[in-house]
Amino acid sequence: MKTSKIRKIWIAANWKMNHTQSECDKFFQNFNETFKTLNIPETIQIAFFPNFLSLSYCQNKFKNKSLHFGSQNTHFEKKGAFTGEISSEMLREIDINLSLVGHSERRQYFGETNSTTFKRTNHLLAEGFTVIHCIGESKEERLNLQTNSILQKQIEEGFPPKEQLTKETASRFCIAYEPVWAIGTGLTATVEQVKEAHSTIRSLLIQRYGADIANQISLLYGGSVTPENFKAILNLEDVDGGLVGGASLKPESFLKLVQIALEG
């Protein structure tokens, strides 16, 4: 088990628009056979983000003290005329208090902006949720050497203001650095690129919130994580876990990622 990490480690499965309820059954039948034999310490959080129909189903059927379920997206208003959206209150009623915010696919296809991520994260933290807020540059932005300025803009415009983040709320605020060009493409960022981006983000967090608060915030990497590349990434000082798409859909490969986190 990792002992060198000061923050919680997240191994988070973003299932996107995959896995019907019967496919979730198959996944967990297989996954749980091995998972139930593992001893998951409280410092490691294993989380799944299924589609909304499967979310409530999985929460009822498979949640346990070591398996957490969360929403892929949550609206920033409590209720109202927002067709197609889901509220924190609806999630809380089924005992869910974890949500992704601002995934690049939400930004790319569904009009998510830094300003809407700002509203979502503030609302969810105020409602007692744990949030994994996604940021990252596009391929074009990286090629134009704009990675740092894009990260800075996403943080300045999308993250909670200093006065809103106490040590307690900061421990419920996680960030996933997901370079858009690495998501679902098989092109993982190199260890060097992850190290550089995570250290830039950590410095920006320290500037914005002060070291005490900034050091509470878990910083995950996402983008073509596999059992082959994860160990080297997770070993980096400033990496506190992974947000995983493709490799989380099969029990075997996701279990390997869990085992890497346990081995440390």
Ligand code: PGA
């Ligand atoms: P990927 O997706 O692992 O398939 O690249 C990661 C994500 O979108 O969170």
